[in-house]
Amino acid sequence: MRKKIGFLAGGLFLVGIPMLIKNPYHLHLLIVIGIYGILTMGFLMQLRVGLISMGVAVFWGIGAYTSALLTTRLGFSFWLACPLAGVVTALIAFSIGIIIVRSGGISFLIMTLALNFILVQVLGTTYVGLFGGWGGITGIPRPVLLIPFFGSLEFLSKTSYYYLILLLLFLTVIVFYTIYHSRIGRAFDTIGETPTLSASIGIDVFRYRLMAFVVATFFSGLAGSFYAHYQCFLVPEAFDFWKSIYLQIYSILGGVSYPILGSIVGSAIAVIAPEFLRIAGMMEPIFYGILILVVAIFLPGGIVGFLHFSRQGRMYSQLGKRMKALFISFK
Amino acid sequence: MFLQLLINGMVLASVYVLVASGFSLVLGVTRILNFAHPEFYMLGAFTFYAISGLLKLNWILGLVISSLAMGVFGGMCYWFIFRPLYGAFLRTLAASIGIGLITIQGTIVVFGEKDRIMTPFFPGSIHIAAATISVEKLMLCVFALFSMLGLGLFLKTKVGRAMYAVAEDQDAAALQGINVRRIFLIAVALGCAMAAVAGSMVAPMFSVNSHMGGAVFIMAILTTILSGHGSMKGAVMIGSIIGLAESFGYYFLGSANLILIFFIALVIIYFKPFGLFGRAHQIITER
Amino acid sequence: MALLEVRNLSKNFGGLAAISYLSFDVFEGEILGLIGPNGAGKTTLFNVITGFFTPNQGKIFFEGKDISHFKPHQVAQRRVGRTFQLSTLCMRSTVFENVFAGFHLNYKTNFLKAFLRFPSACKEEEALRERAMEILDFMGIAYLRDELARNLPHGHQRTLGVCIALATHPKLLLLDEPMTGMNPEETEIMVGLVKKIRDSGVTIVIVEHDMRAVMKLCDRIMVLSFGQKIAEGIPREIRENQEVIEAYLGKEEMVFRVSRS
Numbered sequence: 001m002r003k004k005i006g007f008l009a010g011g012l013f014l015v016g017i018p019m020l021i022k023n024p025y026h027l028h029l030l031i032v033i034g035i036y037g038i039l040t041m042g043f044l045m046q047l048r049v050g051l052i053s054m055g056v057a058v059f060w061g062i063g064a065y066t067s068a069l070l071t072t073r074l075g076f077s078f079w080l081a082c083p084l085a086g087v088v089t090a091l092i093a094f095s096i097g098i099i100i101v102r103s104g105g106i107s108f109l110i111m112t113l114a115l116n117f118i119l120v121q122v123l124g125t126t127y128v129g130l131f132g133g134w135g136g137i138t139g140i141p142r143p144v145l146l147i148p149f150f151g152s153l154e155f156l157s158k159t160s161y162y163y164l165i166l167l168l169l170f171l172t173v174i175v176f177y178t179i180y181h182s183r184i185g186r187a188f189d190t191i192g193e194t195p196t197l198s199a200s201i202g203i204d205v206f207r208y209r210l211m212a213f214v215v216a217t218f219f220s221g222l223a224g225s226f227y228a229h230y231q232c233f234l235v236p237e238a239f240d241f242w243k244s245i246y247l248q249i250y251s252i253l254g255g256v257s258y259p260i261l262g263s264i265v266g267s268a269i270a271v272i273a274p275e276f277l278r279i280a281g282m283m284e285p286i287f288y289g290i291l292i293l294v295v296a297i298f299l300p301g302g303i304v305g306f307l308h309f310s311r312q313g314r315m316y317s318q319l320g321k322r323m324k325a326l327f328i329s330f331k
Numbered sequence: 332m333f334l335q336l337l338i339n340g341m342v343l344a345s346v347y348v349l350v351a352s353g354f355s356l357v358l359g360v361t362r363i364l365n366f367a368h369p370e371f372y373m374l375g376a377f378t379f380y381a382i383s384g385l386l387k388l389n390w391i392l393g394l395v396i397s398s399l400a401m402g403v404f405g406g407m408c409y410w411f412i413f414r415p416l417y418g419a420f421l422r423t424l425a426a427s428i429g430i431g432l433i434t435i436q437g438t439i440v441v442f443g444e445k446d447r448i449m450t451p452f453f454p455g456s457i458h459i460a461a462a463t464i465s466v467e468k469l470m471l472c473v474f475a476l477f478s479m480l481g482l483g484l485f486l487k488t489k490v491g492r493a494m495y496a497v498a499e500d501q502d503a504a505a506l507q508g509i510n511v512r513r514i515f516l517i518a519v520a521l522g523c524a525m526a527a528v529a530g531s532m533v534a535p536m537f538s539v540n541s542h543m544g545g546a547v548f549i550m551a552i553l554t555t556i557l558s559g560h561g562s563m564k565g566a567v568m569i570g571s572i573i574g575l576a577e578s579f580g581y582y583f584l585g586s587a588n589l590i591l592i593f594f595i596a597l598v599i600i601y602f603k604p605f606g607l608f609g610r611a612h613q614i615i616t617e618r
Numbered sequence: 619m620a621l622l623e624v625r626n627l628s629k630n631f632g633g634l635a636a637i638s639y640l641s642f643d644v645f646e647g648e649i650l651g652l653i654g655p656n657g658a659g660k661t662t663l664f665n666v667i668t669g670f671f672t673p674n675q676g677k678i679f680f681e682g683k684d685i686s687h688f689k690p691h692q693v694a695q696r697r698v699g700r701t702f703q704l705s706t707l708c709m710r711s712t713v714f715e716n717v718f719a720g721f722h723l724n725y726k727t728n729f730l731k732a733f734l735r736f737p738s739a740c741k742e743e744e745a746l747r748e749r750a751m752e753i754l755d756f757m758g759i760a761y762l763r764d765e766l767a768r769n770l771p772h773g774h775q776r777t778l779g780v781c782i783a784l785a786t787h788p789k790l791l792l793l794d795e796p797m798t799g800m801n802p803e804e805t806e807i808m809v810g811l812v813k814k815i816r817d818s819g820v821t822i823v824i825v826e827h828d829m830r831a832v833m834k835l836c837d838r839i840m841v842l843s844f845g846q847k848i849a850e851g852i853p854r855e856i857r858e859n860q861e862v863i864e865a866y867l868g869k870e871e872m873v874f875r876v877s878r879s
Contacts, residue, residue, distance in 0.1 A: 047421075052421070100601075107601075110556050111597065111601065113552070114553075114556070114593060114596055114597050115597075117549060117589075117593045118593045118594060118597060121590040121593055122590060125589075125590060183722065183725050186718075187722055189708065189719075190722075193710060194706045194707065194708055196670075196702065196706045197707065197708070198691075199669075199670070199689070199690035199694070200668060200690055200691075200694055200699070200700050200702070200706075200783070201694055201699075201722055201723065201782060201786050202694035202695050202722055202786060203691055204689075204691045241549075245366065245428060246428075248421060249425045249428055252422060252425045256421065282436070282439065283436070284436075285432050285433075285436035286433050286436045286437060286440070288432060289428075289429040289431070289433035289436065290429065291429075292426070292429035293426055293429035293433075296416065296425040297416060297426060300419065
């Protein structure tokens with residue numbers, strides 16, 4: 001019960017934010033957090049079933065380009081293009097997934113890594129008429145909302161985009177939450193921890209892994225579509241493998257065991273921290289790197305894990321143990 | 332023309348081979364995915380630049396110092412950062428990215444954003460039939476060759492064989508009295524030193540800038556994946572092939588050459604996920 | 619018709635024949651013991667039957683249906699349960715959660731109903747929770763329900779493995795060395811439990827090295843050596859079988875002599 005009230009309160013707060021924050025740059029940051037949050041949640045869902053995806057950005061990119069093409073070439077409206085982009089991404093993921101999910105852990109990791117490179121090259125050099133080559137696609141239309149009696153509302157202000165990404169985020173959170181707390185979620189957990197046992201109790205490991213993969217990529221596709229219509233232009237390099245790697249880092253910052261909260265918190269830290277560190281000027285990336293190092297080494301549960309456990313005081317003893325291990329080097 | 336392409340390919344190959352074998356060595360022996368590896372290449376280049384370019388000391392000295400320095404730095408990274416994180420794949424990855432970020436920005440802070448150009452130590456070029464190669468680049472190839480031969484010899488020594496043992500089966504190696512942690516340390520230091528050598532040799536040829544690691548990184552990873560982590564011979568062969576493929580491919584296909592390479596790579600990976608010369612190892616353990 | 623029929627089963631790994639032309643039956647309601655020296659192929663046999671390995675030759679029939687090339691989850695769906703020698707538990711979950719995981723196949727209400735919290739779904743969830751406690755109670759580890767699996771001593775982990783297998787409501791249960799690491803008292807208790815499981819309607823095949831337990835527990839025993847069946851029969855026959863004694867290099871002779879039926 002407490003959780004539900006928490007969710008509701010959090011949700012209401014998020015809805016009310018644009019009334020507090022008017023600065024468009026700040027809203028932009030929040031929007032970016034929203035996008036990364038969705039992508040990271042996708043990554044963590046795959047991680048939960050034992051799939052370490054190095055290619056989170058790939059399906060994000062596929063979604064973005066699909067949506068961009070649907071609107072610029074075929075004149076679809078955003079409201080049609082967005083879900084379609086998600087579906088197309090999921091379908092592509094499904095067909096690739098049938099091959100790579102089956103092969104298992106390491107193979108999956110390497111292939112998703114390779115997918116990054118391939119996507120960037122394909123988008124940059126093939127079908128230049130279609131994909132726009134390295135220059136990408138420009139002039140992607142903003143979403144236009146047709147309200148029956150008032151006329152149309154074009155998404156010009158950050159506030160409207162904010163609500164849109166919030167909607168997508170809520171959607172993703174609700175779906176993911178439902179899945180995680182259902183029989184499917186339980187199967188996911190078991191598969192992630194012990195695939196052998198899962199098989200012996202009747203869980204079709206491959207099917208559930210593929211399911212996680214497709215669900216995660218569907219939402220990545222949606223996020224991609226949003227990104228395309230927010231930024232209004234796309235370049236292939238935006239989806240390179242560094243993006244994928246950084247998304248993984250965001251999830252670690254938040255805490256890998258907290259698939260929903262961790263993703264959002266991690267993305268938030270990743271986006272906001274550089275803003276605070278900006279005062280350091282040139283040293284900013286250095287501090288950012290140090291932040292990553294510190295969290296990776298000292299906070300195995302991520303920030304959320306740290307906060308969660310520090311209430312019970314457990315983390316502090318962990319911290320102490322880690323410092324000892326680090327500096328008392330022997331053998 | 333063919334010869335020129337071949338030579339260009341060999342130059343690329345030499346760099347890829349050196350960087351990739353370092354990365355592959357670390358991966359194979361310690362199972363650590365060190366995404367900061369190309370930064371050691373870059374740092375090696377900068378150190379070399381600092382010693383031989385700015386201080387104008389002998390290039391041999393510069394090479395030695397830069398590889399030693401990177402070896403030590405790599406060792407320290409292992410000891411303080413990777414060792415406590417051992418077994419936690421994602422966190423090691425994140426930590427290596429953190430290291431990468433710090434080093435890249437560190438060099439920008441210290442040396443500034445501009446490319447640094449060094450005067451070549453071996454001026455002039457050689458002509459072979461219709462092709463030309465600058466002596467500098469030739470030295471790179473020669474060096475790469477000698478380095479790999481040296482590595483091969485090293486791997487036959489007691490320490491080297493211990494590395495094989497650890498790469499094969501850590502627990503068995505430990506039971507045989509091999510100090511696994513020390514081997515890890517040596518492997519990491521060695522891998523980083525090799526990257527530094529590559530960086531140092533490349534420094535006089537092209538410019539030195541903080542982002543030079545990125546360009547080699549993709550090819551180095553690809554080489555490691557295709558050849559199988561831990562396989563030095565594989566790294567040499569695949570690295571050479573990739574270098575050549577890039578060179579020839581560029582001539583025939585323009586920028587589409589990379590797609591072809593990646594696509595072929597994907598096919599190979601599907602059939603042989605552990606690389607053409609690799610063995611089935613687990614590099615990922617539970618978090 | 620036997621519950622499980624194995625015909626001419628062979629499994630090779632590279633050049634090594636782990637199982638050679640093995641044929642046997644398991645009859646409903648019995649406890650079949652599977653013994654043999656290490657490396658005889660017992661665990662391999664379990665792995666083949668439960669679909670983790672595919673046989674090179676031969677067939678396996680369960681309840682008359684050919685399951686030779688079934689995948690593990692398909693075999694489990696036909697209600698064949700098993701335990702493992704090495705720990706394959708959800709280490710990060712509690713004992714209760716582990717057993718509950720085993721109910722995966724037993725959910726009758728559909729996903730949508732569960733999501734919307736239909737009363738039938740809630741009732742089923744409640745019923746399953748009760749059943750989980752029943753199983754834990756049955757095996758005697760109910761008091762550990764909130765303990766993390768990784769904190770359990772080895773013997774209890776094994777017992778938990780059996781609980782999870784029981785949660786799948788199997789018709790045939792394959793137990794792989796459930797008594798390893800147990801002292802004589804614990805073994806005694808386990809023997810009683812296995813009998814109780816059989817009495818509740820489950821056919822059992824058990825691999826064990828503890829000869830006394832095997833002799834006490836099993837209706838019939840099959841002996842494997844180097845992947846082949848060298849003896850099959852009631853415990854008394856096996857005890858006196860010369861080949862069997864030789865296969866164990868006389869090491870177990872003392873145990874054979876000491877144990878009574």
